[in-house]
Amino acid sequence: MKSLFTKEQIDELRLNPYTYHVSNTTIKFTEEFKDAFWRLYLQDMPLRDIVRTLGYDYDVLGEKRVGGFIYNLRKNRLTPEQRVASSSPQRITRPPANTDYTHMYASEAIKNMSAELTYLRQEVEFFKKTFAAGDKKGFRGLIMDTSSSKFQLIHELVSREDNVLTITELCSIARVSRSGYYNWVNSKDKRDEQERKDRHDFELILEAFSHRGYDKGVRGIHMRLLHMDPPILMNVKKSVG
Structure with missing residues (x-):
């Protein structure tokens, strides 16, 4: 059973611009919240960090409310094929190496090649930005000199509508921790x-x-x-x- 919101919690929830309606039993979110939540969800950000990043207290909302919201969001955002294809279809993964497209139907091969090209282009773009922001002292200049610079570049990329790289992958490329990135976002x-x-x-x-x-x-x-x-x-x- 979902816990009831107190009057103080209701007043606080109403202050968040993402709140469309709230009562002592339910809360409804704006479409802007759903879009922002979905983008972060696709980037593999932990649920608590998503909720906190968007200005809510996870414990106030409650695990059951958050779980129900995600269930309905996935139901509305994913196609039936995507829901059946995998238990975690929302996660965008790196294209398999040396994929053989000759055994695929033309439409399927084009779709997969397009996805792989998009992924690789963004990966190269991120590498270029990390190099441009480096200290230019030689080979080590490939790695940026401050964690804050890395976090800023990661945040800019994952905020793009067309981004396909996960936070995990970007942190690995930039050689920073995910926990460090989330702490940077929340500060x-x-x-x-x-x-x-x-x-x-x-x-x-x-x-x-x-x-x-x-x-x-x-x-x-x-x-x-x-x-x-x-x-x-x-x-x-x-x-x-």
């Missing part, structure tokens, strides 16, 4: 807040640097910040950065 609010703070600090430094129409060194910037109203105490190294 977006903290990164955004830090970016806003850094931007504000930069504007203050720029204002101090240009005060009275002439450029200043580190000491001059530091002193100008202290003479602002209110005074600002900032790390000198940060000012230099």
